[in-house]
Amino acid sequence: MNENKYLELLKEKFETPEAIYTELINLEAIQNLPKGTELYLSDVHGADRAFDHILRTGAGNLREKINNFFGEEWSTEEMDWFNLFISYPTEAMKNSYHSQPKDKEWSMQMIRNLIDFMQFCAVKYTRSKLRKALPKEYIYVIEELLYTDLSQNEKDLYYKNILHRLISLGQAEEFMIKLCQVIQRLVIDHLHLVGDIFDRASGEKVVMEKLMAHHSVDIQWGNHDLLWMGAMYGSKANLITMLRIAARYGYLFELEKTYGLNLRPLFLFAEERYGIHPNFEPKVVEPTNTFQEESEELLTKVHQALAVIQFKLEGQIIKRRPDFDMDERLLLDKINFDEETIEIDNKQFQLNGFPVQQFYKEDPYKLCPEEEHVVNTLLESFQQSEKLVRYIDFLLKKGSMYLVYNGQLLYHGCIPLTEQGELDSFSFEGEQLKGRKMLDKFEEYIRNAASSKQETEDYATDLLWYSWTGKKSPLFGRDRMTTFERYYIEDDEISQENRNPYFKLRDNEEIMLNILKEFDLEYEDAKVINGHTPVKAKKGELPVKANGRLIVIDGGMSAAYQKSTGIAGYSLINNSYGFQIVTHQPFESIDALFEKQRDETSLKQIIDGKLDRKLIKDTTIGESLQEQIDDLQALLHYLKRKK
Structure with a gap:
């Protein structure tokens, strides 16, 4: 009886079999997209400028994607500049780059580059999910630029006319800033903050x-x-x-x-x-x-x-x-x-x-x-x-x-x-x-x-x-x-304060496997991701422990810890191919970035080696989607029985 009541309630949402079929097709299609990129951070301790920089750059993931997309066409300097532009668009508008004038032609080309790159970053997302990421005031314009087929001459003229009008209306700068913010969002699908937001600084x-x-x-x-x-x-x-x-x-x-x-x-x-x-x-x-x-x-x-x-x-x-x-x-x-x-x-x-x-x-x-x-x-x-x-x-x-x-x-x-x-x-x-x-x-x-x-x-x-x-x-x-x-x-x-035996034993793979088992994680690639204790990199300590079963990502984002760690923290990226750990250097200032014309957040250590690409159906979200699919299939059977 309870199941039938649930199915009756579900039927109110999907009034026709066609509506159920459409949703089933949609959910099954989503399950076969590559999983989104996750970013893991810990022990921020009020270090707001470093935290903001990591979010803007996707912990170096933005620069890597730029290389994947433009690497065969652009020089390293051009890619470094584009990375800074997307990370800090407002500041980049005011910054000179090889004395290049930011005129109408420059604006048109930059918008096209941003749109092309946005398409590349959005391949893991459904159109509806991408739409949710777009700024409301520019949804129509961005979607027209994203989905216009430029191989047709008339469409190319249509595309150029949109760009000309944006520029003539004085909207080009604000439009580019919004595009950069969307790209920043697309580069990282989900953020895990593994503790300690507060204390040590006022940010x-x-x-x-x-x-x-x-x-x-x-x-x-x-x-x-x-x-x-x-x-x-x-x-x-x-x-x-x-x-x-x-x-x-x-x-x-x-x-x-x-x-x-x-x-x-x-x-x-x-x-x-x-x-x-x-x-x-x-x-x-x-x-x-x-x-x-x-x-x-x-x-x-x-x-x-x-x-x-x-x-x-x-x-x-x-x-x-x-x-x-x-x-x-x-x-x-x-x-x-x-x-x-x-x-x-x-x-x-x-x-x-x-x-x-x-x-x-x-x-x-x-x-x-x-x-x-x-x-x-x-x-x-x-x-x-x-x-x-x-x-x-x-x-x-x-x-x-x-x-x-x-x-x-x-x-x-x-x-x-x-x-x-x-x-x-x-x-x-x-x-x-x-x-x-x-x-x-x-x-x-x-x-x-x-x-x-x-x-x-x-x-x-x-x-x-x-x-x-x-x-x-x-x-x-x-x-x-x-x-x-x-x-x-x-x-x-x-x-002196004595650490719990955990910290002495966590290098032992068997110990970490027992902990994972306690949480029903007996998978070949299951890991513990841990913060709390700064990894003393300058003394040779490594963040990856227990034969890859444990990753400690507190490397000292806060300046209070950097004398002992020698770095400014770790972040961890998990994309559809596996884990990469990123080492960060102390964040100086935005001016220093533009003076160097590049961001040095690029040192990555691949942890898993080359793995089969994970799809959404292999993730926690995929489990939830599968439950929805099972419910819809049950609803179809229920409707057939009632006929």
Whole structure:
């Protein structure tokens, strides 16, 4: 009966057998198109200019397509220029190229080149899908140019007349810009963001706006993403931590301005209670993060105030959640406030400039009334920011702890393992779970926290903080976070953080095959795509591990990591022939690109070798299309039975 009801509903959409036949033909035709090109990025960390450049150039895929189409006719210099023109059309219009005048003839030829190249880039798409990518104001004109048969003389004249009219109406420049934007979209069919959009720099607003405007995207949450999500969903510890990071990297003022945060109570409190401590001076890693001397002093004081409040709030969570098994991180009650020393791992350490006057000795985890006021004001301000509400809603809608897509497994951090390589477990309110079930349960609690964000001390909200820093968190992947030790103890050894065994064992193909099996991915070409830990390329570390079963694509897009990585991140491209990994160099500026007359994003490493070309029917989308085909065939049989 239920099946018949469903078929009756489906019949309302397809009123005649001919309509069903047409849709079947359409779906089966789509299944036999080549699969679209996917782009995988991770660990953007607010590096908006680098992120924008990668999207515009398709991580070098645009230049490769130009070579495939124009390689036999054009010189390398001409192809490099065309690549820059499509990537940055507005800037290219103002830039001289071999003193070539941008007159009427130049405009006509450039439009023809763009249209011809657009046809080449659109071969993987149906006409209806291409139409959705076209700018509404120019749909008719672009389609006429795309589908005109120039072998007929009359049609050639018709084509030229359209171009002449565009130019005479003063629309040529805007038209070319729109064509370039369409091509940028066609070069990459789908974007995977494998975690960590936020923190380290102030460009997250640009990154989020571009993600929200993207035609096809999914996100696997990173620990820094959940830091911001947790703040929106009521975790005071998450909120204070993300603000502390902003103070540390010198962009707290930008957050105040961008999101309308009320930081005045925090500033006044910090000015009154704290002095200058060299360990809390802001780190400037982005050239845009500059400030006056008095602002630097304020950030140093605010940085300290936020750190102290963070340590108190974290201790409160650890004490009320014994099942988090983090008692060793209850550091404040191990302090001798009179001697300003602390005992960690049965060793005594002198504290450097520790603000003992900011604590109640009888209860060091208790906030003073002024701190309570600061935290409550900040939380209310954060949760009421219209931009932040939009951004976090988008993360919740498009994001997940992991994704199985086209036979690959995507997650940001790790799958917690024991030293023996077995799946490790975590107790969720007494329920021990590991592997896929562990990640599913984390996601369930995250979504529970989102639905009750006014709760600030419930289990789901506290788990959002644990996701950031807990030793069994699949997003953190370390045994502890030694922020306290780095600030106050001058002993590098005590601030060491030990990675989860996953990171030592992930070079082992058998380990990665077991993880893939846990997610029902027992295919010959199945892979894990992972971010989170910067690949130290300058020390010889490779992003492809475990005999090709694991690809780590965090190569340090953020300037904060580039001293240790030596590069500016990896991206991963998966087209219909397989995977290619792209190495990026630090992005200087648009002016530098035009000065060099080329983009250096071109180093690609082919991972799979030459494979049979994948069609849409071999993909996750193809599975969905097949379900629709099966439904339509069932509807045809149902209609025949009813006759």
